[in-house]
Amino acid sequence: MSWTQQLGLKWPILQAPMAGAQGVAMAAAVSNAGGLGAIPSALLSSEELDEALREFRRATSGASPAPVNVNFFTHVNPPEDSAAQARWRKALAPYYAEFDVEPPTTAGAGRNPFDAVSCKVLERHRPEVVSFHFGLPEAALLERVKAWGALVLSSATTVEEAVWLEAHGADVIIAQGLEAGGHRGMFLTQDITTQVGTLALLPQVVDAVSVPVIAAGGICNPRAVAAALALGASAVQCGTAFLCCPESLISDLHREKLTSEQAQHTALTNLHTGRPSRGIMNRLMRELGPMSALPPAFPQAGGALAALRSAAEAIGSTDFTPLWSGQDASGCRRVPAAEQLRWLAEAL
C-alpha cells in the first residue's frame, strides 16, 4: 500500500500550499474530494493556525475524515536591517513619487517560520502531513512532529538537496522543478542557475533517494499528472492549477492575468519577498530586473511595496503585485477545486 493510499487519498494529488492565495476552504474542498489539501501557515499567527485547523476538521468531519497537510517555512528571520531598507526604499522612490504614496517607515509584516509555538498548536490537532519549505526545522522540533505519526515532507530543487533532506529525516521528498510558481524551496544555495526543470530533476531525484518522491512544477493538466507519475513520482503537487478556483483568495486582477497570454512569461524574482519566487512578469520586475541586489533579505522586502501595490491595484494595475504562477497556467479553470481535482486525475 502506497503512502497516499495509507492516507486515504483517492488520487495521489496534493494541492500545493500557497500562503496568501488560499486557506481552509480550498484545503477542505480538495481533501474532501480525495486529494490532499494544504493549509499554508507562513502568514498565520499561532491563534489563526489553531483556528484554521479547527475549521478544517469541522469541514471534513464526514463519514471518512479527510487528512490535511500543514505547511511551514523554516527560514530564520534576520534582524531588521535599516541600511538595507533605506537602500530598497531609495530604489523605489520614483514609484512612491509617481503613485503619491508615503514610503513606509517599518519593514512591515514578514513570514513566520516554524517554531515551538506552532508545534504546540499542531500537537493539539495532529495533522496527518506536515510539510516544510526551505529545508527542515531543527532536529528536536522535527522529532516532536514525528511523535504523533505525521508524515514529513520537504521540497528539494536539486539532487543535492534531496539527498540532504532524506538524510535529515524527510519521509517524502517533493522534487520541485523550476517551472513551479511561488517560492523556490531551495535552501543549500541561493544561486538560481542550480534550478532544474521537472522533467530533468524528477528522474534524478528518484534515483538518488530511497524515500517516495512527489513531482511539482509545471503540472497543470491531466496529461502532465500522468506523465509525472510515469516518470517515477509517487504523487504530484499542483498549485497554479487551483489558483482560479472560487476557493482561491487571489484578486480578480491576478485571475485575469493567469488566464491571459501574459501568463506565458513568468520569471523567478526576489523583488517581492527577498527570496526567488516565480510570478508573471510585472512592471517592477521588468524595470528593476527580476533578480536584483536591491531588496533586503527575505522576508523583509515586501513591506516597502505594500502601499505601492495597493495604490496601483486601486486603479486596476498589477505593476507591483506578485502574480504568483508556475510556467504553465493554461490549465487554470474557474471551477470548484473539487472539480479541478477530478479533472487533473482524469488520465489516471
Next chain:
Amino acid sequence: MSWTQQLGLKWPILQAPMAGAQGVAMAAAVSNAGGLGAIPSALLSSEELDEALREFRRATSGASPAPVNVNFFTHVNPPEDSAAQARWRKALAPYYAEFDVEPPTTAGAGRNPFDAVSCKVLERHRPEVVSFHFGLPEAALLERVKAWGALVLSSATTVEEAVWLEAHGADVIIAQGLEAGGHRGMFLTQDITTQVGTLALLPQVVDAVSVPVIAAGGICNPRAVAAALALGASAVQCGTAFLCCPESLISDLHREKLTSEQAQHTALTNLHTGRPSRGIMNRLMRELGPMSALPPAFPQAGGALAALRSAAEAIGSTDFTPLWSGQDASGCRRVPAAEQLRWLAEAL
C-alpha cells in the same frame, strides 16, 4: 501514418544535431538503427558539408536507405566589432597572464548560417529533413528547401515562437525546454527569463499549433521519452544522451564531467559563443557569471577563448571549455549510439 513512420523511422526519436560534438559517424549509426540521425552544419564549410552528406549516404545505403536531418543555424553574422573584442580580451587578460598565452589578434572561427551556397549543396543530396536553429531562413531559401520535399523543422522555446514558426512554414516544431544542452533556439528575444521547462512548454505548444511537435530538453532516459510522448509530442529529440557514445567527438575531459556529479549543475551561458547555451559550470562561468555583458555578439565570443581553452586542456583542466550538457546527463552511457537509441526506446 505519422510523419516519423513516413520517414521510415522505427522509433520517433531524433538525435539532436550537436555541432563540434558529432558528425556523420553518429548520424549514420542512429539512422541505421531506426532513429533519425543529424548532421550539424554550423562549423562546416560547404565542401565539408557536401562530403559529409556523401559519406552519410554511403554509410546508410543498406537494404532500406536511412533518412537524415541536416541542421543549420540561421543567424546573421554581425560585422567584426573591434571595440567589443578589445573589451572581451581585456576581461580575459588575467587569464591570458595566468596561462601565459598570447591574446588572439582576430575574432577566430565563427559559425556559418544557412545560405544559398549551403542550399545548393543540399539540392544535390536532397536530405529528407532539414532543421534550423534561431528561427528560419528567408522565404526564398526556405522554398528551395521545400522544393525537393524536405520536411522543415525548427526550434521554439516559447509558445510565441512556436506560433511564429508555424506561420512562417515550419512543418514540425521542436519544443525546446530550458533543460536542453547547447544553444537555445530562442530567436524572438534574448531574455532568458522567457525560457520554459519542457514539462510546461510542451503541452502549451501542442495546444497552440496544428503541426506535429517534437519534445526536446532533459529527455535522457526511457521513461522521459515515454513521458514526452504521453504529453502530446509526436517525437522526441535527445542530445546529451548520445554525448558519451563512442561516435561522439567530445574530449575525454568532457566525457568525465558528464558522468560526474558536476553534471548536476549546468547553466545557460553566453560566454562561450555570445548566445545563451547550456553547459556544465566551469571556472569561467563561475568567475565572470554565466550570463554576462562582456562577450561580443554571437558567434564572435569563442575566438578569444580558443588559446586559453587549449592551454588549460593541455594540463587536464576544463576551466575554459564549453562542457555542453542538458540538465539531465544521468543517462549518458558509454555504449554505441545504436545501443543507446534502443535503450531510449525501451519503454515505447
